[in-house]
Amino acid sequence: MKIDLRNLSFEPKNKSVFTGLNYCFESGIKYLIQGASGCGKSSLLRFISSLDDASSGEILINDHKIDDYCEYRKNCQWLSQTPHIYNLSVKENLEMALNYHQMDPPNTEDLTCLIKQLFPEGLDLDTNAMALSGGQKHRLALLRAILLQPQALLCDEISAGLDELSRKLSEEFIFRYCEKMTVIFVSHIKESFAGKMNITTLNMTSKELREI
Numbered sequence: 001m002k003i004d005l006r007n008l009s010f011e012p013k014n015k016s017v018f019t020g021l022n023y024c025f026e027s028g029i030k031y032l033i034q035g036a037s038g039c040g041k042s043s044l045l046r047f048i049s050s051l052d053d054a055s056s057g058e059i060l061i062n063d064h065k066i067d068d069y070c071e072y073r074k075n076c077q078w079l080s081q082t083p084h085i086y087n088l089s090v091k092e093n094l095e096m097a098l099n100y101h102q103m104d105p106p107n108t109e110d111l112t113c114l115i116k117q118l119f120p121e122g123l124d125l126d127t128n129a130m131a132l133s134g135g136q137k138h139r140l141a142l143l144r145a146i147l148l149q150p151q152a153l154l155c156d157e158i159s160a161g162l163d164e165l166s167r168k169l170s171e172e173f174i175f176r177y178c179e180k181m182t183v184i185f186v187s188h189i190k191e192s193f194a195g196k197m198n199i200t201t202l203n204m205t206s207k208e209l210r211e212i
C-alpha cells in the first residue's frame with residue numbers, strides 16, 4: 001500500500017502541531033518515525049488509519065482518496081500502545097474481526113505456524129484473553145491484525161513498556177512475516193531496530209517529515 005501525505009496539517013484548537021507535511025510511504029517498505037515528544041507522530045498515524053481527520057491536506061492511498069472506510073481499515077491495521085483485548089477467549093478475540101469482515105479463519109496448520117512464531121511459550125486458544133500478560137496481549141493484537149491480511153500496519157509505540165522477549169518476537173515477526181506490507185513504526189526505542197532491520201528512518205518536525 002502506498003500512502004501519500006499531501007500538505008497535511010494538524011492545528012487543533014488554534015494550536016499548530018504540524019503544517020504542510022508531504023511524504024510518500026512506498027509500498028512494502030518499513031519506516032520508523034522519530035521526533036520530539038508532541039510533534040504529532042501518534043496523531044499522524046491516527047490520520048493515516050482514518051480514525052481521525054487532519055485539519056487540512058489529504059492522504060491518498062494508492063493514488064486515490066479513500067472511498068470505502070470499512071475496507072480501508074481492514075487493509076490498514078493500526079496497533080496502539082494499549083491493545084484492545086476483549087473479555088473473551090483468545091480464539092474469540094482472533095475470530096471477531098474476521099467474522100465482521102466475512103473472512104474465513106485460517107486453517108489449523110497456518111494458525112499453529114503463526115502461533116509458534118509469536119508465542120513460542122504456547123498459546124491456549126480457549127483461555128480467556130484477559131488472563132494473558134501485557135506482552136502476550138500485544139502479541140495477540142498483532143496476530144489478530146495479521147489474520148486480516150492487511151496491506152499496511154501502523155505501529156504506535158507498540159514496544160513501549162514491553163518485556164524484551166515480547167518486543168523481539170513482535171518485531172522479528174513483523175519483519176519476517178510482513179515482507180510485502182508497508183509498515184510504519186513510531187518508536188522511541190531505537191536500538192531494537194538498529195542495524196538488524198532494513199528500515200527507513202524519518203525525522204518528524206512541525207514542518208516536515210524527512211529521511212535521515
Ligand SMILES: Nc1ncnc2c1ncn2[C@@H]1O[C@H](COP(=O)(O)OP(=O)(O)OP(=O)(O)O)[C@@H](O)[C@H]1O
Pocket residue numbers: 012013017035036037038039040041042043044
Ligand atoms: N484531539 C486533540 N485535540 C487537541 N489537541 C490534540 C488532540 N490530539 C492531539 N493533540 C495535541 O497534539 C500534540 C501532538 O500529540 P501526539 O500524541 O500526536 O504527539 P507525539 O509526537 O506522538 O508525542 P509523544 O512522542 O510524546 O507520544 C500534543 O500537544 C497533543 O496534546
